[in-house]
Amino acid sequence: MNRNFKIIFSVILGLSIFFVLLKGLESTKQYSPLNTSNKIDLNIYFQSLFDEKEYSIRELANKKNFMLINIWSSWCLPCREEHSYLMKLKKNNINLIGVNYKDNSNNAKVFIKEMGNPYTTILVDVDGTKSIELGAIGVPETYLVDSFESKVLKKYIGPLDQKKIEEIISILKK
Amino acid sequence: MNKLKYFTVILILFLNFFGASYSQSLDQVHKISKNLRCLICQGQSVYDSNSDFAISMKLLIKKKINEGRTEKEIYEFLKNRYGEWVVYDPEINKNTILLWLIPLILFVFGGLLIVRKVSIK
Numbered sequence: 551m552n553r554n555f556k557i558i559f560s561v562i563l564g565l566s567i568f569f570v571l572l573k574g575l576e577s578t579k580q581y582s583p584l585n586t587s588n589k590i591d592l593n594i595y596f597q598s599l600f601d602e603k604e605y606s607i608r609e610l611a612n613k614k615n616f617m618l619i620n621i622w623s624s625w626c627l628p629c630r631e632e633h634s635y636l637m638k639l640k641k642n643n644i645n646l647i648g649v650n651y652k653d654n655s656n657n658a659k660v661f662i663k664e665m666g667n668p669y670t671t672i673l674v675d676v677d678g679t680k681s682i683e684l685g686a687i688g689v690p691e692t693y694l695v696d697s698f699e700s701k702v703l704k705k706y707i708g709p710l711d712q713k714k715i716e717e718i719i720s721i722l723k724k
Numbered sequence: 725m726n727k728l729k730y731f732t733v734i735l736i737l738f739l740n741f742f743g744a745s746y747s748q749s750l751d752q753v754h755k756i757s758k759n760l761r762c763l764i765c766q767g768q769s770v771y772d773s774n775s776d777f778a779i780s781m782k783l784l785i786k787k788k789i790n791e792g793r794t795e796k797e798i799y800e801f802l803k804n805r806y807g808e809w810v811v812y813d814p815e816i817n818k819n820t821i822l823l824w825l826i827p828l829i830l831f832v833f834g835g836l837l838i839v840r841k842v843s844i845k
Contacts, residue, residue, distance in 0.1 A: 570822070589804065677780060678779070678780030679780050679784040681780065682777075682780050682781055682805070683784070683805070685805035685806060687763050687764050687777050687806075688777055
């Protein structure tokens with residue numbers, strides 16, 4: 551009786567561990583921006599790249615409802631690819647704020663001179679800590695922000711493409 | 725000569741004080757960053773990683789400590805930005821209840837086994 555019980559118990563235990571692990575295999579626990587909260591702190595102060603004044607993001611929202619925050623760097627190759635799409639967004643009269651991530655300011659200026667400036671203001675994040683306060687994990691990243699409610703409506707991790715900018719424009723038209 | 729003595733003593737005290745407070749805040753940074761998951765690395769903590777993300781994260785933790793934030797506040801701050809996944813400390817909810825309960829069940833079961841063995845003898 552006791553022996554049987556032990557065997558049955560160990561079989562059940564083994565099976566349950568097997569199924570738990572099997573189920574664990576299916577779901578990949580990769581980081582995704584979907585399971586983060588959508589609040590954003592707009593009262594972070596940044597230095598500007600060109601005029602060396604300090605601005606908070608709330609000031610730069612300029613009392614408009616929506617704005618786009620784009621984190622970029624001159625050393626980041628996907629940012630270079632993304633840049634032409636940002637230039638397209640500029641034509642749509644969007645308040646686009648650039649955050650220059652861990653970059654050399656001269657390189658950043660050369661980059662802008664070469665590729666054009668789609669941003670209304672460029673802010674500098676020298677050591678990357680401010681991007682972390684915004685909730686970024688790397689470059690490039692783009693956030694569509696509702697500045698009245700301090701909410702991130704949409705988070706794009708990685709470079710923008712045609713499909714994504716169409717999505718942004720359609721959200722803004724609503 | 726006397727002045728020089730005073731100066732040396734003060735200098736040594738000064739250096740000691742700064743050295744101590746510096747290493748203390750560094751210890752705290754290590755402690756906190758060991759409990760944080762590096763989101764862009766596979767299976768590494770922020771402490772272990774040397775990625776750009778982890779380096780900035782450690783700097784930010786140091787800044788927050790110097791601002792006088794407590795360890796708990798820093799975890800809350802990061803959870804607000806990166807979600808529950810950033811800390812190595814799963815909350816109790818319906819997805820993690822098994823994780824929390826299994827050790828307890830095993831403990832009770834083991835205890836019962838021991839009690840039975842002892843009482844049989």
